[in-house]
Amino acid sequence: MNDLNRLKNEYFFMPDATRGAVRYLTTKQLKETGTEAIVTNTLHLLIHPGPDIIQKLGGIKKMMGWDGIVLTDSGGFQVFSLIHSKKWQGSIDEDGAKFKSPREGNTYELTPESSIDIQMKIGSDVLVTLDDCRKSDLEKEEAQESVERTIKWAKRCKDHFEKEYGGTKKTGKLLTCVVQGANYPDLRARCAKELVSIGFDGYNFGGFVVDNDQKLVIDEMSAVIGNIPKDTIRYAMGVGKPEDILEAARIGYNLFDTVLVTRNARHGTLYTSQGIVKINNSSMALDEKPVDQNCDCECCSNYSRAYLHHMMKNGEAVAQTLATIHNLTYYQKLIKGLTPVCP
Ligand SMILES: [Zn+2]
Known part of the structure; x- marks a missing residue:
């Protein structure tokens, strides 16, 4: 009950688990995004x-x-x-x-x-x-x-x-x-x-x-x-x-x-602290930076833009997972970064 009442006093972002799953994520991965x-x-x-x-x-x-x-x-x-x-x-x-x-x-x-x-x-x-x-x-x-x-x-x-x-x-x-x-x-x-x-x-x-x-x-x-x-x-x-x-x-x-956060991730549009990164663009093919240098999600901590670009281009399912993890982590940080007490 107390937990639910937090919904009245704090900021929350809810991803869409349309059919009881956030596409491409396990429940454990979903939790790790801060959701x-x-x-x-x-x-x-x-x-x-x-x-x-x-x-x-x-x-x-x-x-x-x-x-x-x-x-x-x-x-x-x-x-x-x-x-x-x-x-x-x-x-x-x-x-x-x-x-x-x-x-x-x-x-x-x-x-x-x-x-x-x-x-x-x-x-x-x-x-x-x-x-x-x-x-x-x-x-x-x-x-x-x-x-x-x-x-x-x-x-x-x-x-x-x-x-x-x-x-x-x-x-x-x-x-x-x-x-x-x-x-x-x-x-x-x-x-x-x-x-x-x-x-x-x-x-x-x-x-x-x-x-x-x-x-x-x-x-x-x-x-x-x-x-x-x-x-x-x-x-x-x-x-x-x-x-x-x-x-x-x-x-x-x-x-x-x-639905934008997860849908855009699947289409290679990633939100970052420096603006939008289009991971499918050819300019990403040799980019060794993480998707977002200010992000500590599983994707940004371990992989380069070039690797994600390569996997996206080849239709690897794990690329969808990593992109979704990143976008959701970004959104959850954005929402928790708002003033802790609602107006
Ligand atoms: Zn990230």
Whole structure:
């Protein structure tokens, strides 16, 4: 419990362990990067291996051999974006979403209540309420509808969490909600206020965090921060690039995740104290320096840029491992280097 409450008062960066693994890393390697919390994807785990199997195996933490913190998303963001973009067949109404997985053709239902049940079976420490996430660039009327539904669903999630499981008090788990309102700071503020009146352990900035020019939506993010209590989780979902994390932290957010860190590592884009290093560039072929001279990760302590370049070019899996270890170590140092006490 004490550990989880650190999420309200310190900065954390969570890599994405989408299906219960951070790609190319063992759990031991993951820990050695300084990672203390991970985020897993409820939708992927719902489809495979399924929440009942995970529960029978003792939960995702036992399966992974992970004693750190696990946050699950609600599954809504992926389902709704797949349905909205017509990549998956499905429908959305007042009760949630029904959809068909193209992987094995099964039909699933995601409601506020079932989303909580699935996250409980996965064995998450920090749960997220189902929210009505839509496309970017919404007309105000549609953004308003999304806010109304998000608030209703958040209330249903909390009621179900308390009635079925005894809430935070009995489970020791935290329940966070998602603030919607698209690009309208007034709607963001209203959504935040109403969610605060229901009461959650954390408030996550949902929807799109960058605009069409890839700039952080600072006005909207500030409108949310200005209306939520300080002693809560303030999660900027999907943020982001190192400079965006610093900016979001400056205005009051303390929890972050992005797929960029691990995905970029796999594509040879490495973050360093001297800026970005593209390890696949031919200029790296004879570079005997480590990826980052100021980094003591397994990659930088033992290998040169030239060796990593050679292994990447030859598709060696260990190159992906070393690049991921480096990028995650860099991010964890960045996050812990922020002032120890949150604003
Ligand atoms: Zn390194």
